[in-house]
Amino acid sequence: MLYRSSGFTERYPPQVVVPFLDAASLLVGASLAYYWRFDHFQLPDSYWLATVIMILLVTFINSTIGAYERWRITRLSNLLARQLLVWLVVAGLVASVVYLTHSADRYSRLWVGAALLVSFMLAGVARVAIQLLLRQARRMGKSLRSVFLVGPGKNILRVGRGMRSTPEAGYCIAGVQRLDSMSMDDAVLMSLARRVADSGAQEVWICVPLEMGPAVRSVFHALRHHTVEVRFIPEFGDMQLLNHRVSEVAGHYAFDLSVTPMNGVAQMLKRLEDLLLGIVISVLIVPVCLVIATAIKLSSPGPVLFKQHRTGVNGRTVKVYKFRSMTVHQEQTGQVTQATRGDSRLTPIGAFLRRTSLDELPQFYNVLQGRMSIVGPRPHALAHNEYYMDLVESYMKRHKVKPGITGWAQVNGLRGETDTLEKMEARVEHDLWYINNWSLWLDLRIIFWTLFKGFVNKNAY
Secondary structure, three states: EEEEEEEEHHHHHHHHHHHHHHHHHHHHHHHHHHHHHHHHOOOOHHHHHHHHHHHHHHHHHHHHHOOOHHHHHHOHHHHHHHHHHHHHHHHHHHHHHHHHHHOOOOOHHHHHHHHHHHHHHHHHHHHHHHHHHHHHHOOOOOOEEEEHHHEHHHHHHHHHHHHHHHHHOOOEEEEEEEOOOOOOOOHHHHHHHHHHHOOOOEEEEEEOOOHHHHHHHHHHHHHHOOEEEEEEOOOOOOOOOOOOOEEEEEOEEEEEEEEEOOHHOHHHHHHHHHHHHHHHHHOHHHHHHHHHHHHHHOOOOOOOEEEEEEEEEHOOOEEEEEEEOEOOEEEEEOOOOOOOOOOOOOOOOOHHHHHHOHOOHHHHHHHHHHOOOEOOOOOOEEHHHHHOOOOOOOOHHHHHOOOEEHHHHHHHOOOOOOOOOOHHHHHHHHHHHHHHHOHHHHHHHHHHHHHHHHHHOOOOO
């Protein structure tokens, strides 16, 4: 059966529609901001010029970073993150131009800020609406991309199930060609090329395990006269991948199987998030910290803070601070005994501090130092890392990012003592999911959830 995309989305794809929506959002935002500031809509020529410049900057930067393309395979959170980045860059450029040209007396700073804020919200709503409409249309069988699957039967079955379980992605099967390592002769390849042409498929997905790597070249060569898009979907078996993608390294294409997502712009955004929120939270918690420090000092002898070396980003050792919740004691070298319910080592207020996670508050100082992040995998004791690294698959990959005060595992109830291997496996699984799916929006959601269910937990002592 021949499948084709919806005519409307073919004529008006997002890369054509969204730039006009961004321009319209800026025009509306500029007009509303001017009315709010000056009580009328008659913008002078200088303000129209500034609006046009902002439109050109927004569309140019979005086009440069590819934000108007590949919407079918881009998460909504990533679209909004790119939009936020673009609007922040434009705001910085506009502010710089106004300052360097001494034009502050010609433009209202309130108008500039309000125009960018309103237009950002309008453009964001437009992106959400478009994605939701496209997903709904694909679920209804519209705007579909037809795919011809090539590979061993079990691989085709796996990919086909994935397509059926995500109808909002908008892919459908136009045909299949089963292959194995013994059937890659010229007759099979010629038959494949004819079947792809007859099917009318828009894409060909080569779904083979790594041991059948040579088949990729053979199939790709057989399709050299076709204009279909060709994708390679390898089978990695039970390998635990981390932030996997394709990149170009030293002039060669590489499959990144385990890399950190915190580099480039993402690293800058993450650090900016930590600094801004860390400073605000650190100021707000000063009174609470003073009360806790006084209570610790009065309730038991010893220091207020407990300092312990933990594993930080990329395996580096960092010193982490906590409010002391136990009596001062000495353990054997290399041994760290986890706190348990009714632990006799807990101070009179130690159980309360651990149950409410208030003992973690000094770690905001670690965040400002750059040793930790507000959101990330919780840092474990060095002895625990040595113990679990051989028991839990990909355990050490959780250290590809900075450790955090709270994290995806913690807001999902995986806090406190890990007295079974299954509990640690579940925590690591959540940590790796966070690293694979990191976004600024996800961090903000985790921080929000922490306020309601991440602090108080019956599993923490």
